[in-house]
Amino acid sequence: MYIISGCLLGVNCNYKGGNNRSEWVCDFAKKHSHLAVCPETAGGLLVPRTPAEIKDGRVINNLGEDVTQIFEKGAMNTFNVAATEAVLREEPIEGAILKANSPSCGCGKIYDGTFSGKLIDGHGVFADILKSHGIKVMTQEDGPIE
Numbered sequence: 001m002y003i004i005s006g007c008l009l010g011v012n013c014n015y016k017g018g019n020n021r022s023e024w025v026c027d028f029a030k031k032h033s034h035l036a037v038c039p040e041t042a043g044g045l046l047v048p049r050t051p052a053e054i055k056d057g058r059v060i061n062n063l064g065e066d067v068t069q070i071f072e073k074g075a076m077n078t079f080n081v082a083a084t085e086a087v088l089r090e091e092p093i094e095g096a097i098l099k100a101n102s103p104s105c106g107c108g109k110i111y112d113g114t115f116s117g118k119l120i121d122g123h124g125v126f127a128d129i130l131k132s133h134g135i136k137v138m139t140q141e142d143g144p145i146e
């Protein structure tokens with residue numbers, strides 16, 4: 001079972017109320033067992049919502065509010081749901097395909113916290129949890145894969 005960011009599959013869950021549909025990820029999902037997730041909405045954030053970025057290890061929205069706890073709760077809830085789902089399906093979690101650069105789903109590069117579009121090295125909160133559990137994480141920018 002693969003964990004896939006819902007917004008890559010066309011689910012309108014991103015902060016703007018839209019999605020980040022990736023054709024190759026949608027094709028991949030047709031051929032592989034997967035679970036669509038959105039750790040930010042799982043944490044209780046609304047669609048649309050105020051954009052947030054990671055700055056000095058905290059998640060701060062563009063109103064200056066610290067939303068770290070909400071992001072962490074959503075990421076942990078989502079990981080627990082995925083782990084339970086893998087047990088129920090009797091399938092291992094084979095990997096995750098997540099949305100690049102997001103403060104939740106980004107892997108390897110994330111926005112730098114200045115809301116200027118600049119990227120720095122780092123992982124989103126959810127990607128970090130998956131990696132700490134040994135789950136292989138990639139983004140739509142690393143594909144396509146079969």
Ligand code: SF4
Pocket residue numbers: 005006007008013014015037038039040041099102104105
């Ligand atoms: S939290 Fe992840 S799945 Fe949800 S909108 Fe952001 S990038 Fe997409």
